[in-house]
Amino acid sequence: MFIGHYAPAFVAATSRRAPRLGALFVAAQLVDIAFFSFLILGVEHLRVVPLATAMNGMDLYDMPWTHSLVGAIGWGVLFAIAIKLLRGSWAAAAIGGVVVVSHWVIDLIVHRPDLTLAGSAPKLGLGLWNHPWIEVPLELAFAYGGLAFFVSRTRAAGTAGKWSPLVLAIGMGALQAVNWATPQPEAVGGAPPAAGWLGLFAYAVLTALAWWVARTRTVR
Numbered sequence: 001m002f003i004g005h006y007a008p009a010f011v012a013a014t015s016r017r018a019p020r021l022g023a024l025f026v027a028a029q030l031v032d033i034a035f036f037s038f039l040i041l042g043v044e045h046l047r048v049v050p051l052a053t054a055m056n057g058m059d060l061y062d063m064p065w066t067h068s069l070v071g072a073i074g075w076g077v078l079f080a081i082a083i084k085l086l087r088g089s090w091a092a093a094a095i096g097g098v099v100v101v102s103h104w105v106i107d108l109i110v111h112r113p114d115l116t117l118a119g120s121a122p123k124l125g126l127g128l129w130n131h132p133w134i135e136v137p138l139e140l141a142f143a144y145g146g147l148a149f150f151v152s153r154t155r156a157a158g159t160a161g162k163w164s165p166l167v168l169a170i171g172m173g174a175l176q177a178v179n180w181a182t183p184q185p186e187a188v189g190g191a192p193p194a195a196g197w198l199g200l201f202a203y204a205v206l207t208a209l210a211w212w213v214a215r216t217r218t219v220r
């Protein structure tokens with residue numbers, strides 16, 4: 001999943017006690033932000049394998065620090081501490097931490113068995129990436145259902161607030177389309193050098209849009 005990960009962020013952001021939507025967009029993808037950073041640094045690894053799954057050619061064989069359940073909880077705790085320091089609220093910290101861990105749970109639905117509990121076997125994953133006719137509508141329902149819920153429980157604080165969710169919706173759709181349209185690799189190989197940076201760039205764009213949406217709308 002890519003934009004489907006934002007569903008918990010949208011739902012959480014309708015609580016007055018939660019961090020703002022921009023921070024929750026970081027939370028929803030913090031596990032992947034760490035993964036792409038570790039990919040660039042050579043700490044974690046993927047290789048490309050043609051048709052590793054029907055929808056993409058990623059063999060995610062080494063990501064113990066980010067995509068283990070224990071790792072995800074660790075990132076959730078770090079995020080919660082950061083929110084507590086910045087916002088002074090334990091409620092906001094807890095909500096942010098839960099959104100971080102939701103990433104691993106949603107990944108569990110789509111990944112082939114490459115997720116772990118604590119870094120080593122058993123490897124877990126229900127593999128919906130092999131079933132595009134289920135995965136694609138599910139991902140769209142998560143992302144846009146979440147956005148619709150957020151819009152229904154917030155109101156525009158000015159003219160920009162009427163349009164900002166639509167701009168975010170287009171941004172999410174465009175980046176997801178690029179992700180889905182990326183062709184399968186032609187041969188087995190290492191991670192493409194730009195992979196980590198592209199992932200971080202996509203998350204940065206969507207986080208900036210979410211930050212703007214939160215500034216232009218208020219919780220009812």
Ligand SMILES: [Zn+2]
Pocket residue numbers: 031032067103107
């Ligand atoms: Zn992930």
